[in-house]
Amino acid sequence: MDREPCPWRIVDDCGGAFALGAIGGTLFHSIKGFRHAPSGQYRRLLGSLEAVKLRAPRVGASFSAWGCIFSLADCSFVYLRKKEDPWNSIMSGALTGAVLQARQGPGAMLGSAVIGGFILAMIEGTGILINRYSQMLMPKPDYEEPPPDLNSGKVDLSMPPLFNSSSGQSTSGNYS
Amino acid sequence: SNNNNHNNNNNQSSTRFASTKNHSTPGMNSLSPYLNFDPRVLNPRGSQFILPEGQKEKRGRLELMFFTIGGSVIAGSMIGSVSGLYRGMTETRDLIGSVRTSSIINYVARQGATTSSAMGSIALIYSLIGTGVSWIRGVDDELNTVASGGLTGLLYRSTAGLKSALRGSLYGVAASSVYVMLTSKERLQTYM
Numbered sequence: 334m335d336r337e338p339c340p341w342r343i344v345d346d347c348g349g350a351f352a353l354g355a356i357g358g359t360l361f362h363s364i365k366g367f368r369h370a371p372s373g374q375y376r377r378l379l380g381s382l383e384a385v386k387l388r389a390p391r392v393g394a395s396f397s398a399w400g401c402i403f404s405l406a407d408c409s410f411v412y413l414r415k416k417e418d419p420w421n422s423i424m425s426g427a428l429t430g431a432v433l434q435a436r437q438g439p440g441a442m443l444g445s446a447v448i449g450g451f452i453l454a455m456i457e458g459t460g461i462l463i464n465r466y467s468q469m470l471m472p473k474p475d476y477e478e479p480p481p482d483l484n485s486g487k488v489d490l491s492m493p494p495l496f497n498s499s500s501g502q503s504t505s506g507n508y509s
Numbered sequence: 510s511n512n513n514n515h516n517n518n519n520n521q522s523s524t525r526f527a528s529t530k531n532h533s534t535p536g537m538n539s540l541s542p543y544l545n546f547d548p549r550v551l552n553p554r555g556s557q558f559i560l561p562e563g564q565k566e567k568r569g570r571l572e573l574m575f576f577t578i579g580g581s582v583i584a585g586s587m588i589g590s591v592s593g594l595y596r597g598m599t600e601t602r603d604l605i606g607s608v609r610t611s612s613i614i615n616y617v618a619r620q621g622a623t624t625s626s627a628m629g630s631i632a633l634i635y636s637l638i639g640t641g642v643s644w645i646r647g648v649d650d651e652l653n654t655v656a657s658g659g660l661t662g663l664l665y666r667s668t669a670g671l672k673s674a675l676r677g678s679l680y681g682v683a684a685s686s687v688y689v690m691l692t693s694k695e696r697l698q699t700y701m
Contacts, residue, residue: 348579
């Protein structure tokens with residue numbers, strides 16, 4: 334995977350979340366503004382345009398806040414625990430939910446943390462299951478490699494007897 | 510005297526091949542016979558980086574898009590927060606205690622969110638228009654940057670009237686021209 338290293342990953346995730354939120358918010362609010370506008374095609378188009386201009390950047394900003402804090406928490410956990418885990422993502426999701434509801438008090442923070450951790454656990458669990466089952470279902474290669482020939486490339490170094498074999502002299506023919 | 514002859518021979522060889530002592534010539538290396546090849550065959554294109562097969566040397570606009578947008582969102586939120594803090598401090602001078610804290614936080618959050626979403630949407634429109642322009646033209650260069658800056662300003666202010674839209678496009682062209690001047694000076698030398 335070609336994700337950026339950790340400090341720049343935060344900026345990337347923030348931008349990705351903003352783009353997702355802004356484009357999704359544009360589509361959603363254009364349809365909603367179209368439907369809630371007074372009748373007449375021109376007025377409906379104007380209504381959808383006004384709704385998009387007003388609401389879509391806000392959706393994008395809240396998505397980008399979520400993405401930025403999530404990625405910040407994720408990189409911090411990776412740095413502190415010194416390993417990459419699904420547990421990092423789950424804890425980051427819980428922390429993000431808590432931080433984003435910080436102004437509403439401890440009860441709301443706890444509830445939001447539980448929801449955030451649950452959603453991230455679902456996402457990570459789905460990822461793990463997909464990985465495991467895609468490995469099981471991968472097609473096996475239909476040819477087996479030939480067994481490695483241990484004698485390939487070897488040169489016969491046996492020497493013919495150079496001397497008449499007589500006792501007391503070492504014969505080179507013994508080397509094979 | 511044997512030593513002297515040896516030394517004389519060494520001095521002669523060092524003066525005849527003086528260049529190899531100070532800097533190496535390709536094809537000849539006094540350290541090892543296995544290094545006698547021209548190192549220029551190792552890097553025929555002269556590039557300074559190692560790239561995997563099939564990757565281009567410059568990153569495309571779509572890949573840079575998230576970094577641009579994220580950077581503008583974060584920069585916008587910092588600018589907006591500081592501006593909101595300044596406004597909050599000046600406008601709540603007659604409040605005290607936690608009421609003042611809460612209202613300053615309100616000012617900071619509102620101004621920060623507004624500026625960050627505005628800068629993020631400008632960056633998003635600029636990236637999408639830039640990708641579209643470079644896809645239509647088929648080539649990616651600085652003219653794309655300037656043109657997409659102008660079109661972004663035009664689109665962003667398009668709902669406020671024609672004069673405002675033209676002023677917006679002028680700001681966009683000015684900002685992207687400044688950026689191009691700062692980053693690609695050496696490529697523009699041929700035109701200056």
